[in-house]
Amino acid sequence: MDLDRHPLAHLRRHNHWSGEDLARLLRDQARRRGLRSGIDRNRIWLWETGRATPTEESQLLLADVLGVPTAAIEQLRWPDWLPAFEQSAPFSPSGSRAALREVQITRMDRRSFLVLSSSALIEVAADWARIEPRHLSQALDGQHVDEELLTWLEQRSGELRTLAAGPHPQVCTLIDAHLNIAIDLITQGRHPSAAGRRLHAVAADLAHCAAWLRFDADRHADAQRHWQAAVHAAHQAGNRDLAAVALSDLAYQATWLSRPADAIRVLEHARSRTRTAAARALLDVRRARACAVLQDHQGTQRALTSAETELDRIHPNDTPPVISWMSVADVNADAGRCWLDLGDPGRARAAIDSGLGELDPRRSRTKAVFLTYRAEGSLHNRDASATAAAARAALDTALDSGATRCIDLASALIRRLDNRTEQPMIELRDYARERLAA
Incomplete structure (x- = not known):
């Protein structure tokens, strides 16, 4: 096997480990388990070149070092369980088609293992910020895409986006089916450049919806692939705001998974090419969230002030559908989350309450998150009821x-209250056990 392509070699270089460094880490882990191990750098080299396969015991030690659940070893063969990172695709017609085809591949999702490293994630944003959309080729191998089919796909895309906002478990399957059709037409069809841009716009919209459904299901690697595909498709469609929003979603995911510094760098690139105030407001709010996690008070305040300024400039007529939900409710509630992170629960409570009062009631997932923020604010204020x-x-x-x-977010907060003896807390724990067991 090619040394440069083996996932273990990639992981080792990503962590700045030499072969001897990794061997020493494995021997140390064996000692902690009460075992003896003779792993040395030569053994690592044999694994990386495919000349030998680690024993079950060695794989368990390696999983411990890499923080991989042992269930992954049982579910996936060596070396597929290694959380190695994929490389980002270039922003060219062929590169974008490759990114789109990635979401058609059926694979076991390892949930929390992201497919893009910090550098690769930021590279996606930086490449997009540098490159202007290119015209698609006048013809691709395959069949002609007629106007009737294209219009039908565009209409269904909008309808599915609306359905995706609600509690409709079947909508993910419908979105995947329509996304696969759009990708097949892009990669196999023959159409003029105008039709190609429309097809890519459909694919971008559907991939963006599919990513959020996977993110909400804690399928982070799969969500990341779909957001990256959405950026590529939006780029080929010439839709800067959709590409920027998809990049901001990647940044939001990075903050959610404790990588706020990555989020800030992605957002810097994404904001550089936005066209509408709504998109800039969203990116500013997400920058504020990342700054707050990093305890950057000034950066948080600047980003929130900018978001409020952009919010005042929003005109419904020029706001793309992908960001039409952006409102003062989102700015206020996320500002409240920022103040919680920065240790100001009083200011946080007022902002979160304002956001919840103005939130569209149909946005149940967002409401659940904001209510969890409200509970955390009340906890800071020592108000048990x-x-x-x-x-x-x-x-x-x-x-x-x-x-x-x-x-998971609401359940994690409730688990933090396990040692509280106030009657409202006892009743809450009993209620949560019943509901989660139902």
């Missing part, structure tokens, strides 16, 4: 939405 009431509402809303990410 308010904390229990908000946490119960958050759990109910999350369960009704069916979004694993929201359920």
